[in-house]
Amino acid sequence: MSSGERLPSTRELAEQLHISRTVVVLAYEQLLAEGFVRGHTGSGTYVAEGLGTVRQSTHISGAKVNLSRFGSLAESATAKVSFPGNRSTPLRKDFAYGLSDVETFPFEMWRRILLRHAREAPVRELDYGPAAGSLALRDAISVHLRRSRAVVCDPSQVIVVNGSQQALDLIARVLIEPGDRVAIENPTYQGTREILRTAGARLLPVLVDRDGLNPAKLPEAAHIAFVTPSHQFPTGAILPLARRLTLLDWARKKGAVIVEDDYDGEFRYGEQPLESLQGLDTEGRVIYVGTFSRTVFSALRIGYLIVPKSLVPAFTSAKWLCDRHTATLEQETLAEFITNGMYERHLRRVRRRNTAHRKALLDAIHKYLGGRVEVTGDGAGAHVVLWPRKSVSESIVVEKAASQGVGIYGISQYFLTRPSRTGLMLGYSRMNEQEIREGIRRLSEIL
Amino acid sequence: MSSGERLPSTRELAEQLHISRTVVVLAYEQLLAEGFVRGHTGSGTYVAEGLGTVRQSTHISGAKVNLSRFGSLAESATAKVSFPGNRSTPLRKDFAYGLSDVETFPFEMWRRILLRHAREAPVRELDYGPAAGSLALRDAISVHLRRSRAVVCDPSQVIVVNGSQQALDLIARVLIEPGDRVAIENPTYQGTREILRTAGARLLPVLVDRDGLNPAKLPEAAHIAFVTPSHQFPTGAILPLARRLTLLDWARKKGAVIVEDDYDGEFRYGEQPLESLQGLDTEGRVIYVGTFSRTVFSALRIGYLIVPKSLVPAFTSAKWLCDRHTATLEQETLAEFITNGMYERHLRRVRRRNTAHRKALLDAIHKYLGGRVEVTGDGAGAHVVLWPRKSVSESIVVEKAASQGVGIYGISQYFLTRPSRTGLMLGYSRMNEQEIREGIRRLSEIL
Numbered sequence: 001m002s003s004g005e006r007l008p009s010t011r012e013l014a015e016q017l018h019i020s021r022t023v024v025v026l027a028y029e030q031l032l033a034e035g036f037v038r039g040h041t042g043s044g045t046y047v048a049e050g051l052g053t054v055r056q057s058t059h060i061s062g063a064k065v066n067l068s069r070f071g072s073l074a075e076s077a078t079a080k081v082s083f084p085g086n087r088s089t090p091l092r093k094d095f096a097y098g099l100s101d102v103e104t105f106p107f108e109m110w111r112r113i114l115l116r117h118a119r120e121a122p123v124r125e126l127d128y129g130p131a132a133g134s135l136a137l138r139d140a141i142s143v144h145l146r147r148s149r150a151v152v153c154d155p156s157q158v159i160v161v162n163g164s165q166q167a168l169d170l171i172a173r174v175l176i177e178p179g180d181r182v183a184i185e186n187p188t189y190q191g192t193r194e195i196l197r198t199a200g201a202r203l204l205p206v207l208v209d210r211d212g213l214n215p216a217k218l219p220e221a222a223h224i225a226f227v228t229p230s231h232q233f234p235t236g237a238i239l240p241l242a243r244r245l246t247l248l249d250w251a252r253k254k255g256a257v258i259v260e261d262d263y264d265g266e267f268r269y270g271e272q273p274l275e276s277l278q279g280l281d282t283e284g285r286v287i288y289v290g291t292f293s294r295t296v297f298s299a300l301r302i303g304y305l306i307v308p309k310s311l312v313p314a315f316t317s318a319k320w321l322c323d324r325h326t327a328t329l330e331q332e333t334l335a336e337f338i339t340n341g342m343y344e345r346h347l348r349r350v351r352r353r354n355t356a357h358r359k360a361l362l363d364a365i366h367k368y369l370g371g372r373v374e375v376t377g378d379g380a381g382a383h384v385v386l387w388p389r390k391s392v393s394e395s396i397v398v399e400k401a402a403s404q405g406v407g408i409y410g411i412s413q414y415f416l417t418r419p420s421r422t423g424l425m426l427g428y429s430r431m432n433e434q435e436i437r438e439g440i441r442r443l444s445e446i447l
Numbered sequence: 448m449s450s451g452e453r454l455p456s457t458r459e460l461a462e463q464l465h466i467s468r469t470v471v472v473l474a475y476e477q478l479l480a481e482g483f484v485r486g487h488t489g490s491g492t493y494v495a496e497g498l499g500t501v502r503q504s505t506h507i508s509g510a511k512v513n514l515s516r517f518g519s520l521a522e523s524a525t526a527k528v529s530f531p532g533n534r535s536t537p538l539r540k541d542f543a544y545g546l547s548d549v550e551t552f553p554f555e556m557w558r559r560i561l562l563r564h565a566r567e568a569p570v571r572e573l574d575y576g577p578a579a580g581s582l583a584l585r586d587a588i589s590v591h592l593r594r595s596r597a598v599v600c601d602p603s604q605v606i607v608v609n610g611s612q613q614a615l616d617l618i619a620r621v622l623i624e625p626g627d628r629v630a631i632e633n634p635t636y637q638g639t640r641e642i643l644r645t646a647g648a649r650l651l652p653v654l655v656d657r658d659g660l661n662p663a664k665l666p667e668a669a670h671i672a673f674v675t676p677s678h679q680f681p682t683g684a685i686l687p688l689a690r691r692l693t694l695l696d697w698a699r700k701k702g703a704v705i706v707e708d709d710y711d712g713e714f715r716y717g718e719q720p721l722e723s724l725q726g727l728d729t730e731g732r733v734i735y736v737g738t739f740s741r742t743v744f745s746a747l748r749i750g751y752l753i754v755p756k757s758l759v760p761a762f763t764s765a766k767w768l769c770d771r772h773t774a775t776l777e778q779e780t781l782a783e784f785i786t787n788g789m790y791e792r793h794l795r796r797v798r799r800r801n802t803a804h805r806k807a808l809l810d811a812i813h814k815y816l817g818g819r820v821e822v823t824g825d826g827a828g829a830h831v832v833l834w835p836r837k838s839v840s841e842s843i844v845v846e847k848a849a850s851q852g853v854g855i856y857g858i859s860q861y862f863l864t865r866p867s868r869t870g871l872m873l874g875y876s877r878m879n880e881q882e883i884r885e886g887i888r889r890l891s892e893i894l
Contacts, residue, residue: 102573111565118558126549126744162609162770169769173645178625194768198620297573299775321641322616323609327774328746 093439094407097383097427100297101350109342114333121329129328131320132312133160133304136335141290141304144338148347149265150275151288151306159305159315160326163298164263164291165191167305168226170318171259171287172199174311175224183222185213187414189233192226192261205416210376212237215247224257225250229277231264234414234425235385236377238270244277251285261289264381266347267354284308292334294382294429295347300330350429354382360433361426364440372447383427385411388447394422400446406439540886541854544830544874547744548797556789557780564779576775578767579759580607580751583782588737588751591785595794596712597722598735600753606762607773610750611710611738612638615673617752617765618706618734619646622671630669632660634861636680639673639708652863657823659684662693671704672697676724678711681861681872682832683824685717691724698732708736711828713794714801731755739781741829741876742794747777797876801829807880808873811887819894830874832858835894841869847893853886 117125132138138158145151161167168191176182178200184192186205196203204219212232218225227247229239239247251258260277268274278288291303307315319325337343362378365386374387386408388397394410401408411423428436564572579585585605592598608614615638623629625647631639633652643650651666659679665672674694676686686694698705707724715721725735738750754762766772784790809825812833821834833855835844841857848855858870875883 099574102570105573107565111562114565115558115562118554118561123549126552126746127546128740128745162774165768166770191768191771198768293575298575299573301770301772301774321612321638321645322769323613323748324638325748327609327748327777330774330776 090405091402091407092405093431093435093442095383095409095426095428095439096407096430097409097425098294099427099430100294101353101429102297103430104346104349104353105297106342106346110333110337113336113340114329117329117332117336121332125328125332129325129331131325132316133158133326134328134331134335136339137331140335140338142306144343145276145288145290145306148344149262149290150279152279152281153288153306156312157306157309159307159312159319160331161303161305161319162301162323162326163293163303164261164289165195165303166322167289167291167303168192168195168259168261170305170315170322171289172196172201173318173322174314175257176201181219181221181223183218183225184416185227185232186416187234187411187419188226188416189228189261189263190414193416196226203416207417208232208235208237210237211243212239213243213247215243215250218247218250222256223254224259226259226261227277228261228263230262230268230274231377231379231381233261233263234377234383234411235423236379236381236383238274238379239277241274244274244280247277248281248283248285251281252283256285258286259289260286263289263291264294265290266295267351267382268380269355269358270379278306284310287311295343295350296334296337300334302326302330302334354429357428357431357433357436358384360436361428361440364437368440368444369447372444382429383425386424386426387421388424390447392422392447394424397422397424397446401443404442404446406442406446408443537852538849538854539852540878540882540889542830542856542873542875542886543854543877544856544872545741546874546877547741548800548876549744550877551793551796551800552744553789553793557784560783560787561776561780564776564783568776568779572775572779576772576778578772579763580605580773581775581778581782583786584778587782587785589753591790592723592735592737592753595791596709596737597726598753599726599728600735603759604753604756606752606754606759606766607778608750608752608766609748609770609773610740610745611708611736612642612750613769614736614738614750614752615639615642615706615708617762617769618736619643619648620765620769621758621761622704623648628666628668628670630665630672631863632674632679633863634681634858634866635673635863636675636708636710637861640863643673650863654864655679655682655684657684658690659686660690660694662690662697665694665697669703670701671706673706673708674724675708675710677709677715677721678824678826678828680708680710681824681830681858682870683826683828683830685721685826686724688721691721691727694724695728695730695732698728699730703732705733706736707733710736710738711741712737713742714798714829715827716802716805717826725753731757734758742790742797743781743784747781749773749777749781801876804875804878804880804883805831807883808875808887811884815887815891816894819891829876830872833871833873834868835871837894839869839894841871844869844871844893848890851889851893853889853893855890 135155137160138155141158141160142153142155145153159170161170172195176196176199180201181204182196182201183204183206184196186207188205193203204222206213206217206219212229212235213227225247227239229244231238247258250256258277262276265276276288278286285308287308288306289303290306292300293303296302305315358378361384362375365373365375369386372389374389375384376387377384394412398408398410409425411425412419431439582602584607585602588605588607589600589602592600606617608617619642623643623646627648628651629643629648630651630653631643633654635652640650651669653660653664653666659676659682660674672694674686676691678685694705697703705724709723712723723735725733732755734755735753736750737753739747740750743749752762805825808831809822812820812822816833819836821836822831823834824831841859845855845857856872858872859866878886
């Protein structure tokens with residue numbers, strides 16, 4: 001296609017490619033965000049000027065390309081995060097989720113540490129660093145996790161990666177062969193699903209209920225399970241202790257591995273918060289995945305794996321092969337930010353803010369939506385899911401809300417099977433309490 | 448093993464694991480560098496104190512691990528870079544290769560740009576960024592490559608990655624299925640070899656001669672070839688124009704893809720420097736790989752791919768799946784560093800310095816080693832290879848030199864077959880001219 005040409009409508013393209021319209025919408029939003037296309041409400045999407053010709057084909061003449069794996073735009077546009085602000089109608093009340101708290105983050109302090117490391121960096125911090133990460137950061141992470149999440153580990157078990165997406169990729173590389181049967185929660189984060197698909201895994205989805213994954217329903221054939229026990233993504237369910245113990249028992253009996261993605265574990269609102277699943281494991285069967293994308297900021301690209309000691313060499317090798325190591329300056333800065341106590345202090349502030357936002361949100365839901373919706377996910381994390389009791393169309397509600405400047409996000413894209421109910425995701429980390437109330441009031445007029 | 452325990456000797460372990468002793472030596476050096484073990488000359492290597500127990504097994508009881516892919520330490524310890532300074536005898540004359548010029552790099556200017564971006568970063572630079580890289584950096588890279596390497600591209604074809612290792616990984620993901628036949632140079636960079644192996648490719652090594660890869664010897668079965676035409680790694684051969692054209696012709700006839708790894712393309716000493724292979728390609732069959740690891744600094748972790756337009760969506764998706772995107776602050780800093788002309792100026796300074804070092808090295812080789820060695824690789828890059836005419840043992844020469852404080856590096860680890868001659872790699876970017884002369888003088892006493 002050339003500059004100024006009109007792209008097919010999202011409905012046309014979805015039909016043509018036999019993929020869900022949500023995926024196409026997200027792909028178009030990504031193209032908008034990256035400046036490749038321009039959008040006009042009601043009049044479609046156009047190739048941006050000055051970009052030359054964009055070919056639609058995904059091949060080199062005669063050459064084989066893994067089209068099945070990477071041929072569509074879909075993967076690049078799906079995310080454990082919503083896409084705010086790429087619409088023609090600005091979303092002034094945007095319940096975006098999966099974002100860090102940039103208002104609270106102490107950037108001045110962060111920059112001071114960054115600059116000192118940039119200034120004093122010895123030559124060894126400019127050359128290639130250790131594949132598993134800087135010793136200072138691995139140490140800081142293990143100390144923090146022991147205290148905050150009751151993770152049982154020492155620094156040698158920490159593998160520093162570029163966010164949790166790379167952690168999932170390394171796990172697939174080290175532990176999954178094509179054809180392997182893998183149990184995953186349904187619904188689940190697309191980053192997990194797509195990494196497993198491209199690794200050739202056979203996905204065995206386990207429908208989650210209000211308490212998350214039911215270990216009694218784990219398929220016999222699976223030898224590895226991917227779970228989000230602290231705040232199931234996306235439903236927000238918290239896995240109760242009894243299920244955690246049954247899950248670990250299942251792994252022991254099967255000789256299986258459990259991957260615990262603790263993407264939201266730092267934010268908990270219950271009276272007796274549950275710590276990590278990894279901390280309950282006595283056999284070294286749990287691989288723990290964490291990220292600083294929501295607690296520091298996403299563009300930093302730092303996450304980590306806590307792996308059993310026996311797997312440290314394999315994961316270190318896999319990380320080396322992927323990209324040798326994560327950028328050093330960011331690692332050293334983050335290590336000091338954690339070690340000097342700033343990170344803990346920041347987390348406390350974010351927890352207080354999230355607690356207030358969550359209360360405003362639940363109060364507004366109670367006031368304006370009353371008995372019309374069920375709520376899940378309010379026990380932890382920074383988003384909830386509204387499940388309207390009356391049957392409504394996800395796309396219609398999402399579009400109507402957007403036209404009123406309210407950003408809400410459908411849950412259906414995360415399901416591997418057709419969802420039986422409509423669910424709407426609402427994040428609350430980036431809005432103030434007044435915006436939250438006004439957003440829910442407007443939403444109540446639509447629902 | 449526990450703290451203070453003695454590791455098996457490199458010879459014992461090599462025999463036990465049926466791998467080359469060089470690989471074990473490098474693995475031990477990596478462990479030393481990461482602080483997991485301590486070394487005493489002549490008395491072996493010991494597990495460092497305070498690290499708890501290091502298990503030798505690489506498995507979870509009952510669980511399947513891709514041992515064949517990631518089970519050994521070897522991959523994490525092999526590199527397109529030498530490991531200086533991890534020995535008990537310090538290498539005062541270290542011909543380390545694969546390193547950037549940290550003496551010449553304008554860090555003050557770099558830090559000023561870094562700090563300004565850290566200070567002024569708008570919120571969108573703290574949230575997730577575009578998978579293919581920041582538009583400013585993609586633009587800066589395409590402008591630079593068009594001018595400096597005659598690469599034919601526009602910004603939409605640039606995919607920003609975490610160094611060339613990730614570029615190679617993305618290529619393997621997008622273009623290679625298990626069992627695919629892939630032509631690679633012999634010898635070759637291990638990062639390339641191991642990525643292809645873990646992707647399940649069948650490697651078809653093509654022995655390089657003084658002019659690099661001979662396209663007439665490309666195997667019929669290959670549908671993709673990995674080449675380093677500017678400065679063959681590790682021999683340093685420059686692929687002549689006639690061979691380049693034959694290579695492109697082979698790709699056209701076969702419907703094949705060529706991967707051009709231009710790791711050292713910025714440093715050339717000939718009268719009529721050859722530009723990139725990509726620039727000669729009229730069919731979009733060349734994928735170009737570049738890195739800032741040698742021209743800025745390695746710990747930055749930024750490299751790039753230039754891909755045919757038809758493959759942009761596939762590579763963007765693959766990058767998203769791997770780790771969503773490369774850290775934003777580094778990308779923005781680098782974009783400005785290139786755009787404001789600092790990068791070009793720095794490259795000119797490094798070229799001048801390398802030119803002087805190279806002359807000192809070639810003069811010293813002529814003076815002290817005369818007709819006793821052949822030299823390859825002096826036409827480009829920042830390292831040469833010495834090939835002693837008399838039959839000598841690589842490991843004996845390397846160890847003797849090390850005992851004299853001279854760091855030289857055997858080439859045998861890069862071969863896929865048993866090398867017919869001994870080759871010694873000498874980098875010259877980090878030594879001054881006097882050190883170079885003294886190093887060669889000492890080496891002449893050993894050879």
